[in-house]
Amino acid sequence: MIPVPTAQLHRRIIGWFDVQARDLPWRGPGRTPWAVMVSEFMLQQTPVVRVLPVYADWLDRWPAPADLAAAPAGDALRHWGRLGYPRRALRLHAAAGAIVEHHGGRVPRTAAELLTLPGVGTYTAAAVAAFAYGKRETVVDTNIRRVHARLLGGDALPAPTLTAAEMRRAADLLPDDDGESVKWNVAVMELGALICTARAPKCSQCPVLDACAWVAAGRPEPHYVPRGQAWAGTDRQVRGAMMGVLRDAVAPVIREVLVAEPVDLALGSPPGTVVSPLMKLHRLNASREQLERSLDGLVADGLASETPAGISLPS
DNA sequence: CATCCGTGGAA
DNA sequence: TTTCCAAGGAT
Structure with a gap:
């Protein structure tokens, strides 16, 4: 494996993203912070393709936090449809109420303020601050964790739960420049979603294949067996x-x-x-x-x- | 920190 | 047909 400087990882993955990124509505130039926040809630543990139609309906129906806050919680749940984890709809509705109540109806700009909102954890707070406001934040989701685990850790999969060491590594990798850091976050996420997937990764299309520690190690198996999510009878x-x-x-x-x-x-x-x-x-x-x-x-x-x-x- | 919380497409 | 798992959060 050829050691690759961090700056070159930045260039190559961001360069790949500039060409291969999906055209998603919450990435469009006309997006609002609220639109970004809605997308982040819906994308929690839910595939993009299933989010798209519900997302469009929600923003059309409730284009600003105050619009959702003025609606009954039941309407939020009803229009959540079959996205799953309906408590997210309830929390997003409550978050809209808190935004109206405590933030003048505007989505807060800092991760610390965002963290106080119901349904907003470390990931969503960082993602909204970065993608809605262009802030330099350490964004770590399941895609980014997997890319880091393979590219830098040489492991097939990240640990079952997010560790402090992973957060440190992600923070160290973040470009100094605000704009570059935002691109880096979304680019690594996209790489994990499209190329460095959990099953059958498309390594032949990877922009950093020659720098991947997992590939260099001969793609070893995962250290643990992910325990499946039980469903029937639960x-x-x-x-x-x-x-x-x-x-x-x-x-x-x-x-x-x-x-x-x-x-x-x-x-x-x-x-x-x-x-x-x-x-x-x-x-x-x-x-x-x-x-x-x-x-x-x-x-x-x-x-x-x-x-x-x-x-x-x-x- | 492990467990619970929905859903449905793909392998 | 079963199994896996997808931009997490709260407790």
Whole structure:
């Protein structure tokens, strides 16, 4: 492997980005800080292609923080659609309220201020400060972590959780110039998203292939086995199914309808039997206990609201 | 610090 | 068909 100075890594990866970057709406010249912030919330753990249509609808509907803040939380959840992790919609709605309340309706400019907003952690705070305001921030997401782990660490994948050493390394790599640092952050992120992918990386198209420590080491296997995210039978699956019912409901849903244990339709149901809509939609095989627990969780998290009339999205 | 929190396309 | 995992955050 040929040792490559950091300045040359900057030039080569930014040069690659200038040619190969995707044309994404939140990168356009007309973007507002709010538009950047909305995109960052939606992109948390969610692929770009699924975000695009919801993003366009949201910005059209709520072009400024005050617009979203003036809407009911339930509308935010409803228009979040099937993006997943609906609590993000709730937090973005709450963040809009805080921006109106404490920041004059404008998205804060500093990472420290951004960090105080609900749903904004170290990554999102740095990303908004950098991409919306051009600030020099250490942006570290899963793509950047993977590129650094391979290019500099010689590992197939980064550690399961973000370490202080990784943050230090990322900070050391950051170009001194503000404008260059922003380009570097987004360029490394894009390289991780398009070339240095988790599975089947496209190394032949990599602008820094000859400088990659992982390739030089013969592409060793990961040190650990990523434990898969369980899904079938989990509360998350049940909560998701319930949210799907509530999003589409035109009136409050009676609790009993949501927590009724599924009935095997193939056996035929006695007259008057309550058939859970969850069973119809998802073939869930959940106990009444799990259904109750999941519904109570949704209410506790503010994703659903219960009145004598039934369960609905919050107002 | 490990776990929980949705969803669906691709391998 | 199952498995993997995608611009994280909160607890």
